[in-house]
Structures are given as C-alpha cells and as structure tokens.
Amino acid sequence: MVNMDILKDNVGKKAADLIKDGQIVGLGTGSTTHYFIRYLGERIKNEELNILGIPTSYQSLIKAREAGINTTTLDEYDIDIAVDGADEVNPTLDLIKGGGAAHTLEKLVDSSAKKFVVIVDESKVVEELGKFPVPLEIIPEALRVVKDTLVDLGGKPELRMGIQKDGPVITDNGNFILDTKFDKIRNPHKLEKELNIIPGVLENGIFAGLADKVIIGKMSAIEEIDREDIL
Numbered sequence: 639m640v641n642m643d644i645l646k647d648n649v650g651k652k653a654a655d656l657i658k659d660g661q662i663v664g665l666g667t668g669s670t671t672h673y674f675i676r677y678l679g680e681r682i683k684n685e686e687l688n689i690l691g692i693p694t695s696y697q698s699l700i701k702a703r704e705a706g707i708n709t710t711t712l713d714e715y716d717i718d719i720a721v722d723g724a725d726e727v728n729p730t731l732d733l734i735k736g737g738g739a740a741h742t743l744e745k746l747v748d749s750s751a752k753k754f755v756v757i758v759d760e761s762k763v764v765e766e767l768g769k770f771p772v773p774l775e776i777i778p779e780a781l782r783v784v785k786d787t788l789v790d791l792g793g794k795p796e797l798r799m800g801i802q803k804d805g806p807v808i809t810d811n812g813n814f815i816l817d818t819k820f821d822k823i824r825n826p827h828k829l830e831k832e833l834n835i836i837p838g839v840l841e842n843g844i845f846a847g848l849a850d851k852v853i854i855g856k857m858s859a860i861e862e863i864d865r866e867d868i869l
C-alpha cells in the first residue's frame with residue numbers, strides 16, 4: 639500500500655469502529671470511504687450486526703453490496719450517523735466536497751444524519767478553503783448562463799470532462815459539473831448560499847458548518863477533532 643492509502647485505511651477503520659449495532663448509516667463516496675465501507679462490512683459479518691446503509695452514489699451502493707452491507711433509503715429511515723470523505727477541510731470543519739461528483743446526494747444524506755463524521759488524510763487539511771475548485775452540479779440547459787453568473791461572482795468555472803468517455807461528466811442525477819475556482823473563500827457559509835440560489839444550480843460542494851467530527855489520518859497518528867472542541 640502507498641502511504642496515502644495507509645492513512646485512508648486507518649481513518650476508515652477508526653470510523654467503522656464508531657458504528658453501533660442497530661444503526662442506520664450514511665455511506666459516503668470516494669476512495670477514503672471505500673475503506674470505511676469495507677471495514678463496516680467486516681464488522682457486520684464478524685459481529686453479526688444489524689446495520690443498514692444509505693448510499694450517497696452508485697459507487698457507494700456497489701461498494702456496500704460488495705462488502706455485504708444491506709441498504710435502504712432516506713424515504714424509509716432516518717440516519718443515525720453518516721461517514722464521508724472530503725476534498726478540503728478548514729480549521730472550523732467547513733468542507734469542500736464533490737471531487738467524485740456525488741455532493742448533491744452526499745449533502746442530503748450527511749445533513750440528514752444525527753451525526754456527520756468526516757474521514758480524510760492529512761493532505762486535505764487547509765487553512766483556508768479554495769485551492770480545490772468548488773464543484774457545482776447544474777442542469778445541462780443552464781451551462782452558459784450559470785457560467786456567466788459564476789464569472790460575475792469572481793469564479794473561474796470549468797466544465798468537468800469525462801475520462802474514458804467523450805464529452806462532459808454526467809452525474810448520477812444526469813447533470814453536468816462546473817468546477818469553479820475562487821481565489822479565496824473567506825466566508826464559506828455565505829458563498830455556499832450565494833451559489834445555491836443561482837437558477838439552474840442543483841447543489842454546490844461547500845459543506846459549511848455540517849461536520850460534527852473530523853478524523854484526520856497523519857503519518858504520525860490519527861487526529862480527531864469534534865465540533866464542540868472548536869466552539
């Protein structure tokens with residue numbers, strides 16, 4: 639395993655150990671949550687736990703099935719705890735997510751959970767959000783007008799293109815992604831709201847004030863930061 643994978647493995651296991659029998663668990667998307675889903679599946683099998691997962695993407699649905707985790711939907715159950723990755727985390731636990739184009743369902747699941755736990759390796763920790771472009775899921779018809787509005791707001795939007803697929807990335811919901819670079823994001827709460835009121839924008843990847851706990855995999859140790867510790 640290369641170093642980053644070891645860190646992701648460590649935080650995935652740590653988060654899987656937080657889950658209690660009988661819980662409904664939001665299953666995040668991305669390479670870090672793969673480890674969480676795998677370890678959770680192992681615990682369910684070894685300890686005969688009664689746990690249901692609510693996936694945040696086709697990817698996490700498929701991973702849950704591979705790991706032997708039964709799944710359900712938000713229509714049927716409330717979520718006790720959601721575990722998800724992030725692309726950036728700042729000192730007040732605000733996030734940028736959506737590197738995997740799954741942030742719309744992730745935000746719904748993560749914000750619905752009684753507890754939202756973020757797992758990252760130390761490369762994701764930043765002083766100020768904004769090096770990673772903010773992903774916006776937009777309906778395809780809105781491409782030109784939303785781009786123009788984002789430029790007016792000081793952003794540099796780029797349509798995310800597919801790999802091993804010609805043309806743009808199409809999300810699980812059938813939409814486009816505009817990755818939008820902002821020079822500095824001084825007020826993530828404000829920008830998150832501003833972006834979401836643009837007509838044609840379904841959801842943006844700023845998750846301000848949502849995370850209850852962040853588990854950071856470092857070369858030296860695992861660091862855990864709880865929201866109550868920073869207030």
Ligand SMILES: O=C(CO)[C@H](O)[C@H](O)COP(=O)(O)O
Pocket residue numbers: 666667668669670671722723724725734735736737738739740741744
């Ligand atoms: O927001 C996400 C997907 O939309 C991911 O959680 C985020 O991109 C982090 O992924 P990884 O763990 O692979 O670095």
